[in-house]
Amino acid sequence: MPALPLSRICYVEDDEDIQRIVRLSLERIGKMSVDVIADPAEAIERMIAFKPDLVILDWMMPRVDGPTLCRKMRERPETRDLPVVFITAKASPRELDELRALGAAGTISKPFSPKDLPDQLRTIWNALPAQRA
Template sequence: MTESRRILVIDDDEGIREVAHASLELVGGHDVTTAGSGAEGLEVSSRNPPDVILLDVMMPGLDGPATFARLRQNTATRDVPVLLLTAKAQETDRRRFADLGVDGVLTKPFDPLSLPEQVAELLGWDP
């Protein structure tokens, strides 16, 4: 079995948060925390930096790229891997996200049964 990791899911869509939480905890065996906005995610991750952050791109207020920039400015979260959650999977979008310096991109909608495996694969975690 894979090692349990602490994962923070930041997404303004409650349904996405619930599905990702259930998938990563029940299927992946990870310890999952969620946040409903970029600002809440910054606060939660600063207090207790997770092993990885799954970050929605399109959110009201502080969107994913702006939240990512602030995560990189904070010494507590600077080195935490960030995977973007996005419905925008066009090649130009993927290049733009890669240019930001994120560790990977997950496309929504995602398969809840394979999400933990996708996260592990993107981050090079042992299966």
């Protein structure tokens, strides 16, 4: 279990409605600081600037999708070790295999409950090995 509680999160998502809901959920219910990133192209720079504990990526986005962005993060030393959680609408076996290959910390399936989202993320956070945080 990481030494510190989960408090800073970067969320990459193109859908503005969901962005708003997640932000409300994490800020109001989870009492966390959230940086919502709408454009994946500037995601990595924003992450480096924000220094999150954990990153949430939407699986399906136009231009650059979640897995591609995740691979890019792994190439940069600043973001290489950030735990990544994917939000996905369909968990097909192929996707699950890919997630494992990417070393994702966990998945949240759509539709998720904003009430439970902070707890779900904390469960994933607490399950992480201590040295990664």
